[in-house]
Amino acid sequence: MTTDKLLAATDQCVKCGLCLPHCPTYRLRRDEAESPRGRIALIQGLTTGVLAPSPRLDAHLASCLECRACEPACPSLVAVGAIVDEARARRTLALPAWRRWVKRTWLAALGSARSMGLAAHLAAIYRATGLSRLARRLGLRRLPHIYAYARLAEGLHPPGPWQKTQGQEGDVALFLGCVSQVTQGATLSAVVSVLERLGIGVARPAGQRCCGAMLRNNGFPDGADRLLGLNAAALSGRPLVGVASACVAELRTHPGLAGTQEICSLLAATPWPAGLDLNPLPANVLVHEPCSHRNQLGGNADVHRLLARIPGLRIADLPDNALCCGAAGTYLLQHPRTAEALLAPKLAHLDRLRPRFLVTTNPGCALHLAAGLREAGLPIEVCHPVELVARQLPAVQAEPPTCG
Ligand code: SF4
Numbered sequence: 001m002t003t004d005k006l007l008a009a010t011d012q013c014v015k016c017g018l019c020l021p022h023c024p025t026y027r028l029r030r031d032e033a034e035s036p037r038g039r040i041a042l043i044q045g046l047t048t049g050v051l052a053p054s055p056r057l058d059a060h061l062a063s064c065l066e067c068r069a070c071e072p073a074c075p076s077l078v079a080v081g082a083i084v085d086e087a088r089a090r091r092t093l094a095l096p097a098w099r100r101w102v103k104r105t106w107l108a109a110l111g112s113a114r115s116m117g118l119a120a121h122l123a124a125i126y127r128a129t130g131l132s133r134l135a136r137r138l139g140l141r142r143l144p145h146i147y148a149y150a151r152l153a154e155g156l157h158p159p160g161p162w163q164k165t166q167g168q169e170g171d172v173a174l175f176l177g178c179v180s181q182v183t184q185g186a187t188l189s190a191v192v193s194v195l196e197r198l199g200i201g202v203a204r205p206a207g208q209r210c211c212g213a214m215l216r217n218n219g220f221p222d223g224a225d226r227l228l229g230l231n232a233a234a235l236s237g238r239p240l241v242g243v244a245s246a247c248v249a250e251l252r253t254h255p256g257l258a259g260t261q262e263i264c265s266l267l268a269a270t271p272w273p274a275g276l277d278l279n280p281l282p283a284n285v286l287v288h289e290p291c292s293h294r295n296q297l298g299g300n301a302d303v304h305r306l307l308a309r310i311p312g313l314r315i316a317d318l319p320d321n322a323l324c325c326g327a328a329g330t331y332l333l334q335h336p337r338t339a340e341a342l343l344a345p346k347l348a349h350l351d352r353l354r355p356r357f358l359v360t361t362n363p364g365c366a367l368h369l370a371a372g373l374r375e376a377g378l379p380i381e382v383c384h385p386v387e388l389v390a391r392q393l394p395a396v397q398a399e400p401p402t403c404g
């Protein structure tokens with residue numbers, strides 16, 4: 001984005017303040033600089049040279065969750081997410097080369113299916129040897145930036161054998177992502193089972209990469225664009241479906257991937273074969289709506305529509321879904337205290353309502369919510385909505401033997 005375009009985008013803000021009550025960081029801190037309006041003013045000052053860069057100013061830009069809850073509330077349609085992305089890109093360019101390299105390498109590791117696979121194997125050892133229990137007993141929680149990785153390790157699982165095989169044949173291509181492969185293995189298997197029962201073959205094309213959202217939100221738009229281009233080359237030619245709402249939102253920003261479908265929407269819109277009735281599940285489920293689903297994909301009505309296919313399931317929204325849970329991509333690793341503070345009210349609602357299941361369509365939110373529930377000792381299972389659907393599929397009828 002050119003400087004003129006950035007200033008034009010920030011000038012759209014009329015400083016009305018209607019966005020303030022919708023911003024989770026402003027609600028938490030009651031500090032103008034932690035609000036959308038305040039951040040826009042800081043970016044205007046920085047871009048025009050009225051304000052000098054400072055660690056304090058950088059901290060206010062870094063503490064934005066990029067949840068975009070401010071955008072639907074804004075009468076002037078200010079693109080706060082894109083403005084913050086651009087400001088972060090400019091601040092990242094101003095970093096010394098070695099700091100840029102360290103940040104880029106860290107993001108490359110998080111966005112690589114291979115390194116996340118290795119991390120998942122190490123995480124399995126960490127759990128199996130009891131190191132995770134020891135870390136909790138030793139009070140690792142007092143070191144939030146280290147504890148954030150320990151929490152992440154609790155939710156990583158090595159990819160299953162089917163995930164390692166690439167299949168070029170199929171009616172739709174499944175976007176596997178990077179983190180999803182080690183946090184959403186069960187979801188990816190469930191998606192394949194359900195689609196195949198609907199007669200839709202699933203391809204898992206080779207050459208696909210991380211969607212790039214982590215790079216874009218952390219000041220590396222060129223790297224994000226490069227990944228989107230590689231994905232467009234690997235995945236074009238048939239309908240594309242994704243299971244992680246944040247990845248779907250990012251993929252849709254590329255013209256060649258604009259038609260990427262979110263899995264619940266695809267399953268809700270597809271005609272189901274006559275006689276394929278799901279088994280009943282008499283249980284309460286609360287639906288968590290990730291910010292990417294709410295503010296970038298237009299809402300998760302299709303999640304409710306899909307779950308309504310399960311007889312007996314009592315479905316309700318997790319209260320205060322409009323407020324970010326604090327996961328926000330890499331935010332839970334970079335700002336663990338704020339991430340936990342934003343999670344606390346969600347845990348209070350879950351403690352009061354005690355559903356059997358909590359469903360969410362984004363893997364980062366699922367990890368963060370599951371970690372909080374585990375620490376609070378609440379026996380609530382966190383899963384993707386499609387996992388519940390897959391579990392309730394009726395058994396496949398065996399072909400009657402033929403007389404020979
Ligand atoms: S994107 Fe979220 S955290 Fe950032 S200013 Fe908007 S509402 Fe606040």
Ligand code: SF4
Nearest residue numbers: 013014016017019074
């Ligand atoms: S609602 Fe929009 S115009 Fe009003 S202060 Fe917030 S960003 Fe600016």
